[in-house]
Amino acid sequence: MATMLKPVRRRLKPDERRAAILSAAGDVLLHDGIGALTLRHLAQRLGVAPGLVNHYFPEIEALAAEAFAMIAEAEVITLFAAATAMATPVAQVARLVADLLDPQRRAVSLLWLDAWQASRNRAQLRAAVIVAMDLWQDQLCALIARGGFAAPDPAVSATRILALIDGLSIQAVIDAPDAPGHAVARGMVIEGVQRELGIVLDLV
Amino acid sequence: MATMLKPVRRRLKPDERRAAILSAAGDVLLHDGIGALTLRHLAQRLGVAPGLVNHYFPEIEALAAEAFAMIAEAEVITLFAAATAMATPVAQVARLVADLLDPQRRAVSLLWLDAWQASRNRAQLRAAVIVAMDLWQDQLCALIARGGFAAPDPAVSATRILALIDGLSIQAVIDAPDAPGHAVARGMVIEGVQRELGIVLDLV
């Protein structure tokens, strides 16, 4: 077999180890889904004893909730930072929609669907989902309000646009990325946003 | 404690027992979700030994897939039977949309979301989901085509309308039935269908 690799156990500071576990948990969520976030799976990926995960996260449900919150929040920050960097309001919306329609976002869409479903039975995850959704709503509402679009009520427009995007998430699961349903969903998001804000998006 | 209830074991014919198990599995799916469909949970609900379930369904994944297929197919048949009973094409669509927006459909919406998510890791369930979605697509497409609406391509219109309805399913999980997001989603379905088919729906 392979050479016996000596079990060097690295000792990290609590903050570092905690961050490492959280990060690995996030990877598992994005790559394998919430159902794959088990003590042993995570410990093996970290090259660490299962008990160590318990030491930093006494209950794994809290870890799942926090890891999801981390991913969701990071995505919102990234997307809106990129959007607000654009010059005109219309360009900002165009950038946001383009990023949301990017096939690379598929993993995040899958995670959202997973979280919606799993939050039925997991209170902490459910709380994190609600917080993340509110964050989305607030950010998008602010972006619309600042833009001065022909939208009577920015909050309502934000809710409607988010509903379109959520619906897009489903296509990420049930269809392959190149399936006809996917293109239909894309078109509906673009047309819906244009209609909602009274603008024309010039997406590649 | 309570009086010792004698364990009368009723002996059903194979067909009857199989149907009983399938029906009970459907109840579990609608009431507690796919994750709650376990041998023991199901056996207890039936007042039967766990092994009996295995006897009729050697692998429980097949049972889950078949139970989902049963529920989904039954819903399609019921909804379209009610719709086609209406006199005019517009009334048919109105009836279908009204039924889909009925709060009582919440359990079915939750099951669909559950199935979409779970089908990621369960091949047989995934197959059943695809069949059910195709059935929906075919039925709706036929209804639109027969109606002679101002829709250039009935198949595309059906896909778009189903995407709207799928998006509505998410609201069933994340919001309470009386939350604002729910009303927004309802409005989007109605307006989307009206725009897609060039009609005006008169829903209560």
Next chain:
DNA sequence: AAAACAATTGATCAAGTGACCAATAATGAG
């Protein structure tokens, strides 16, 4: 250098899962 500290291990527990199968008893046939 020695001691105190604490991050980490490894083993173990109880609970829950799907699956399997010989034994049992209800039902129907002769």
Next chain:
DNA sequence: CTCATTATTGGTCACTTGATCAATTGTTTT
């Protein structure tokens, strides 16, 4: 009424899960 058929039981196996805790070992302090 008797017997054969078979639907059904109940016990068990192997596995996975989250969780707990004394023991260990690396790091830091004295």
